[in-house]
Amino acid sequence: MDDYRSRKTKQKFGVFWGNFGLPLIFIIMFAIFAISTPSFRSTYNFLNNLSFASYVGIAAIGMTFVIMTGNFDISIGSMLSLVAVLGSSFIPKITGVAGVVSTVLIACLLGFLNGIIVTKLRIPAFITTLGMLFVFRALAYIYTNNVPVYISDRFWLYIGNGKLFGVIPFPILLMGICYGVAYLLLRRSPVGRYIIAVGTNSRAAALSGINVDNIKILVFTLLGLFVGISSVINSANLGSANPGLMGQDFEFQVITAVVLGGTALSGGNGSLGGSFIAALIVTFLNNGMGLMQVNSYWQMVATGLVMIFAVSLNKLKFFLLGQGEF
Amino acid sequence: MVKFLKLYEKIGIFILIVFAGIFLAIASPNFLKVDTILNIITQGTYGVIVGFGMVLAITSGGFDLSVDAVVGLTSVFLSLLIPNIGIPSAIILSILISCFVGFLNGLIITKFGVNPLITTLSMATIIRGASLLIAKGRQIPISVEKFTVIGTGKLIGVPNPIWIMLVLFIMFFLLLNQTPYGRHICAIGSNESAARISGLNVTFVKIMVYVLVSFTASINGVIRTSQAMIGIPSMAPGFTLLVITITILGGTSLSGGKGNLIGAVFAGIFISMIYYGLNLIGVQYFYQLLSVGLVLLFALFVDGLRKRYLETAKIKGIKV
Numbered sequence: 001m002d003d004y005r006s007r008k009t010k011q012k013f014g015v016f017w018g019n020f021g022l023p024l025i026f027i028i029m030f031a032i033f034a035i036s037t038p039s040f041r042s043t044y045n046f047l048n049n050l051s052f053a054s055y056v057g058i059a060a061i062g063m064t065f066v067i068m069t070g071n072f073d074i075s076i077g078s079m080l081s082l083v084a085v086l087g088s089s090f091i092p093k094i095t096g097v098a099g100v101v102s103t104v105l106i107a108c109l110l111g112f113l114n115g116i117i118v119t120k121l122r123i124p125a126f127i128t129t130l131g132m133l134f135v136f137r138a139l140a141y142i143y144t145n146n147v148p149v150y151i152s153d154r155f156w157l158y159i160g161n162g163k164l165f166g167v168i169p170f171p172i173l174l175m176g177i178c179y180g181v182a183y184l185l186l187r188r189s190p191v192g193r194y195i196i197a198v199g200t201n202s203r204a205a206a207l208s209g210i211n212v213d214n215i216k217i218l219v220f221t222l223l224g225l226f227v228g229i230s231s232v233i234n235s236a237n238l239g240s241a242n243p244g245l246m247g248q249d250f251e252f253q254v255i256t257a258v259v260l261g262g263t264a265l266s267g268g269n270g271s272l273g274g275s276f277i278a279a280l281i282v283t284f285l286n287n288g289m290g291l292m293q294v295n296s297y298w299q300m301v302a303t304g305l306v307m308i309f310a311v312s313l314n315k316l317k318f319f320l321l322g323q324g325e326f
Numbered sequence: 327m328v329k330f331l332k333l334y335e336k337i338g339i340f341i342l343i344v345f346a347g348i349f350l351a352i353a354s355p356n357f358l359k360v361d362t363i364l365n366i367i368t369q370g371t372y373g374v375i376v377g378f379g380m381v382l383a384i385t386s387g388g389f390d391l392s393v394d395a396v397v398g399l400t401s402v403f404l405s406l407l408i409p410n411i412g413i414p415s416a417i418i419l420s421i422l423i424s425c426f427v428g429f430l431n432g433l434i435i436t437k438f439g440v441n442p443l444i445t446t447l448s449m450a451t452i453i454r455g456a457s458l459l460i461a462k463g464r465q466i467p468i469s470v471e472k473f474t475v476i477g478t479g480k481l482i483g484v485p486n487p488i489w490i491m492l493v494l495f496i497m498f499f500l501l502l503n504q505t506p507y508g509r510h511i512c513a514i515g516s517n518e519s520a521a522r523i524s525g526l527n528v529t530f531v532k533i534m535v536y537v538l539v540s541f542t543a544s545i546n547g548v549i550r551t552s553q554a555m556i557g558i559p560s561m562a563p564g565f566t567l568l569v570i571t572i573t574i575l576g577g578t579s580l581s582g583g584k585g586n587l588i589g590a591v592f593a594g595i596f597i598s599m600i601y602y603g604l605n606l607i608g609v610q611y612f613y614q615l616l617s618v619g620l621v622l623l624f625a626l627f628v629d630g631l632r633k634r635y636l637e638t639a640k641i642k643g644i645k646v
Contacts, residue, residue: 072443122634123626124580126443127570131626134567134619142616252451255444265441297463300455307448311440 014317021317022261022277029281033288040291049287050280051169052237057279058175059230059250060257061182062111062223064275067258069199069219070267071125073114076227076254077247078136083107084231084241085140088149088156096153104228110136111224115217133251140243148242151235160236171233178226182272195219199267252303257282260310262317282306339576339592346599354606364485366598371487372546373572374594376565378498378587379542380573385502385585386535387515388442392431393543394565395453396424398558400547402457404473405466405557413473421544427453428540432533450566457559466557477553487549491591494542499587511535515582571618572597575625579633597621 033040059076066073087103094102114132118125151157162170186192197205198215206212235241259265260281261274285306289299350357357363376393383390400420407416427449434445479486502508510531513521522528550561574580575596576589600621604614 117623121627122630123623127574127580127626128623130567130570131619131622134564135616135623138616138619249451252447259444265444295459297455297458300458301452302455304448304450304452304455307444307451308434308438308440311444312434312438315439 021313022274022281026277026281026284029288030284033284033291037288037291040288045287045291047167047169047172049284051171052287053280053283054171054175055230055234055237056250056253056257056282057276058178058233059223059227059254060261060275060279061178061272062219062226063254063258064261064263064270064272065182065186065195065219066125066223067199067255067263067265068195068267068270069216070202071118071216071219072255072265073111073125073129073220073223074251074255075110075114075129075132075136076223077250077252078133078140079107079110079224079227080231080234080247080250081241081243081245082136082140082143083110083228084235084246085144085149085243087232088151088153088235088241089144091151091153091156096155099153100156100159100232103232104225107224107228107231108221109224111221111227112217114224115220118220119213119216137243144241144243146243148240150240152239156232157236157239160233174229174233178229179272179276186272191215191218196269200269249303252307253282256303256307256310259307259314262314264314265311278310339589339596343592343596343599346596346603350599350603350606353603357602362602364488366602367595368485368487369601370591370594370598371491372550372565372594373568373597374591375487375491375494375549376539376542376546376569377572377576377590377594378494379539380569381576381578381585381587381590382498382502382511382535383442383539384573384578384580385515385582386511386532387518387582388435388532388535389446390428390431390536390539391443391446391566392427392450392453393539393546393569394562395450395457396427396540396543397547397550397565398457398561399427399453400424400544401551401557401561402461402466402559403557404548404551405468406460408468408470408473413470417548420548421541424540424544424547425537428537429533431540432536435536436529436532454560461557461559463559465559468551468555468557473552474555475552477549477551490545490549494545495587495591502585502587507531507534512583512585515584517583567622568597568618571622571625574629575621577629579629580626581633 039045059080063073063076083103083106086106087099090102091099110132114125114129117123117128117132121128159170159174164170164173186195194205194210194215195218197208197210198212202212205215231246234246238246257278258270258275259278261271261276261278263270263275285302286299289302294302347357376397380390380393400423403420403423404416407419410416411419431442431446431449434440434449435442476486481489502511510521510526513524513526514528514531518528547561551557572590572593576591576593577586578584578589597618600617601614604617
């Protein structure tokens with residue numbers, strides 16, 4: 001039934017979904033949790049969740065860029081753990097501020113390394129980062145001898161736990177700044193357009209004079225940067241950097257957020273706003289399930305189902321807009 | 327140079343094994359004993375058996391990251407079913423359930439159009455959660471003594487897992503190289519659209535591939551469970567990386583279309599030798615993890631170089 005009327009309806013639906021679908025899901029989910037669980041309703045819980053959302057949310061910015069260029073990075077969980085243990089172990093020798101800075105810088109370096117391997121050695125991003133996942137994790141174990149590093153430095157802890165005006169958690173501000181900068185990069189600078197070009201058609205981008213390799217290295221490095229920031233926040237929240245437990249399933253949650261947010265895995269244009277709302281959905285979903293005392297094994301099943309659901313939904317959207325097959 | 331690369335494709339890994347063998351023989355007097363060698367090969371069968379399935383999956387252009395979860399699932403079902411319906415039925419049922427998981431993977435990948443990476447990754451999480459749920463987080467011991475024969479028994483002095491690997495090797499080799507189905511897998515891996523337009527039933531072929539991968543994973547689960555005699559829901563962490571390493575090291579190209587089963591066998595034995603050597607030096611578990619990751623990267627680097635060289639050779643007109 002491919003007549004004009006049905007196509008038009010599908011298009012309208014697709015556009016509606018593209019603009020309002022995610023916020024709608026968030027509101028519905030929020031409502032369900034709010035009605036069924038009293039502890040979900042408090043302002044404290046809400047702000048807390050928003051703050052925790054920065055864990056996935058900030059890294060999701062970098063991952064959105066990487067996926068927009070048609071690449072992938074599943075090493076970020078191990079990266080998170082490695083940079084946290086490295087940076088926090090430096091605190092006694094240099095100050096806490098320098099510890100934070102070095103964590104972020106090391107993360108940039110690791111991202112840069114991933115980028116180099118993918119572009120110069122031509123090893124597919126997925127495999128590179130799969131291998132790096134194990135390499136980083138192993139290095140974290142070896143460096144700390146499997147002993148967590150406890151963090152008591154005030155500056156570091158403030159990044160994860162501090163509150164502005166006594167109420168608003170600092171990570172929320174950090175997340176806002178990161179998204180703001182990312183938005184400017186993506187929509188208001190040439191680099192953003194290059195990223196989209198590389199992901200849409202890297203051959204055409206190369207012929208247009210864009211240095212495809214450099215853009216790819218850039219997005220991997222940026223991902224490292226944002227993962228570094230997430231790492232500081234996360235380890236500050238936990239009060240320690242644990243080589244084994246930190247960042248478990250992190251890459252999974254971040255990729256879920258980016259894909260749920262509407263960025264296609266095949267590359268090309270993506271949505272930062274979508275990633276943001278999706279990160280909120282993932283975080284609030286975890287929190288809600290926890291408060292409802294859902295068995296943690298069921299949570300695992302639910303997380304996997306959400307991922308498949310997210311990608312299918314995305315495909316459905318593209319199909320409705322007439323841009324793909326279903 | 328081209329001739330060298332083609333030769334490498336066929337026997338490269340074998341040469342690596344010979345080198346490693348010589349090295350280990352010099353390093354340790356224990357190595358040349360029949361028992362030790364059989365042990366090493368048995369350890370290798372873990373990855374190789376599932377590697378057979380993974381070769382099919384990668385040759386068809388896809389991936390399966392859910393194998394470690396399927397191993398755990400099989401283990402849990404075995405431990406729950408054996409006391410109730412006896413060993414043979416329990417094994418068959420557990421394998422069927424795992425094949426169903428593979429069927430789901432294939433279904434989602436073909437009908438929902440979801441990227442194989444994401445599908446199998448998510449499915450792995452789902453199945454892990456499901457295994458933990460079904461086992462209620464516990465590890466369930468198996469008390470039927472006969473069951474351990476599968477994993478630890480020997481037939482004419484050769485451990486059973488090696489026999490299982492040989493039988494499966496023959497099956498998969500015939501499947502991939504002698505049946506139309508095998509050729510269809512290669513065709514889809516080389517150029518899926520062309521295969522579809524040529525009239526191949528891509529959906530059926532792909533779904534069967536994922537069923538077969540889960541099948542091999544469940545066989546691995548049977549062997550492991552029979553060796554441990556406990557049903558462990560979180561069995562085999564990190565196994566997927568090992569299997570992928572073995573497959574690629576064995577010469578199966580990531581771009582699809584070419585499957586190398588013998589290479590996988592040798593690669594599995596080679597990695598088992600590396601583990602043996604590392605254990606000998608007393609290297610800890612974490613360093614072993616590191617080395618598998620590095621071996622994978624190295625194998626890919628070589629694979630990439632080879633591919634690029636062959637491509638430029640074609641362009642330059644050198645006969646390939």
